[in-house]
Amino acid sequence: MMRMALGALAVSAAAMLAVAPASAQDKVKIGYAISKTGPNAGGASITQIPNYEMWVKDVNAKGGLMIGGKRVPIEVVEYDDRSNSEEAVRAVERLVTQDKVDLLFPPWGTGLNLAVGPVFNKYGYPQLTFSAVTDRAPELAKRWPNSFWLLGTSKQYVDALADLLKKMRSEGKIGPNIAMISIADGFGIDLSQAARKSFTDAGFKLAYDKSYPIGTQDLSPLIGEAQRSGADTFVAFSYPPDTMALTEQSKVASYAPKVMFLGVGVGFPMYPQRFGANAEGIMSLGGWSKDNASTAAYAKKHEEMFKRGPDRWGSQIGYSSLQMLEQAIERVGKIDRAAIIKELQTGTFDTVLGKVKLVDNQMKDNYWLIGQWQDGFFVGVAPQRPGVGTPTVPKAPWKP
């Protein structure tokens, strides 16, 4: 009996040994360097890191990625790039050469994604960016065919906004003057430059147009000037701390333009939490579909896992990009990065946003460019596509 058991053990051990070399992979190693500290950490930890953690958890809960007919679990290697581009480049190099990761996730923000772009390209790793807005996206997608620019270009956003404003003006809801302020940093400079042209082309006049430095702790002088300019549309390309301050200080100053468009942060879960009914009517970048059950389920899961909702601009695009990567890998059936990139470029994918097929490595009409808080929901109001919401103008007066 004992001998038989030993024999069986020996046979099964031999069988295992024989199988082992045949299964090419027992885990998929995914690496990323992201800003856990430094000025980028605020954005990265709201829009990006939760998506990475959630997707890895989701996939591993299924047993892993389906590769070659079997589930292979994901292992993660994570570094802090300290919001520093040299550090990000070093970390990505290290992930590829030392940790020998199978796949990479991108860092947060336009600047860092541009910085690590050449490294991703050199080693042929797909780079699915969803927190970078740059007008050079089409050109970059050509230069680095492995890079995907899913959050669009500055021009797309300001053109959508200008169209929206033009329509409101033709309906007699707003006047021809716009007051615009922007942060003197990548995002604000890019967006305000594009907006200057777009607004003027649409027949608007910029009654006030100024930029302010990062870390400005009192925005009331700018609000006062915008108020005195007489413009009834207020546009700010701001960062989260300024977005919060602009809302609060406008309320205190009883500055109530008919259209109030603010920058990054309006879609953050803390925004409606802090301002409640006063968030009503505020417009910003991004937006959600009211009738999309899968983004609603995604938001619910996000809330359960992190005790806060997703960013209503980039988050859903980020999770979709990871779903696309997952499906591309499973279709290719092995970690063949060139084939995965090809599949990402040409395939059609099922994501929380719906069916996505990339055009020139970018999304086309898969998500909202402009949204507005209406009844506690950040509704997509532009571009014109099925399910578009109607913007409420004028914005309701501030409540005490």
Added chain:
Amino acid sequence: MLLEVTLSGVTLGGMYALVAMGLTLQYGVARIMNLSYGELLIAAAFAALWFYSGLALSPLLGLLVVPPLAFALSYAIYRILLQPLVRRAKTRDALEVDSILATFGLLFVIQGVMLAAFGGAYYSYSFLSIPLHIAGATVAANRLLALVLAVVIGLGLYLALTRTRLGTAVRAVAVDPVAAQLVAIDVRTASALAFALGGALVAAAGVLVSMFLTFNANLGVVFTLKALVVVIMGGVGNLLGALIAGLVLGLVENYVAVFVDPGLTLAATYAIFLLVLLVRPQGLLGRSSR
């Protein structure tokens, strides 16, 4: 309009002064260039947030609880971490270098704890964001409160330093720690008290600032830098100097934002800073605690 800009400039300046007064005590009297200063401010802001959203209590109550805690913590930090440096430092410059290195490490410890507890995300809440109308101009109640407290604390401590025995001892330590010993002043205790008081002040500033600014665990350095500019401009160790320098900076920033260009506020800040350094290197009101 001029009144409105002046009022908002004064409240902004009040905030700068409030943030800087603790550092001027720590640097001027205890001679510790505390690089983890801003981190303590952010930690206090998180504590106020916890008071507000976790315990559903007014952050003003936090003002009664957080600064004493910060006082105790800073006192312990001084006694355990910094006193050995003071003891072995041969000159004032050596102590400055050592304290910069030690508090630089402390910065990462405090920041790391906050990152582990709250992550890197932004936090903010609304409290006392009520418009008050003063002679036709409007100002937020929470910002005005920060200004009022800056003035009260600034003047109160100034009086305490100039009118009391302990205050005189603290000033003596600031002027010359060696000579102070000769007249039987307990330099170590006076320094520890000054350092701890600085910690309590920055915690009070953190609680107040959290009512109107959006913050995250990484924002401390911004406040350390601003406080340093104000401290050096006002005169190291000089509370009234910090108050005046803070107000000057706030006013200049807002005047420049309205009458010149908001893009030049930072440039204006540093232009004034440079000017003060060139004309009065000892600071607006001079060095020692007067």
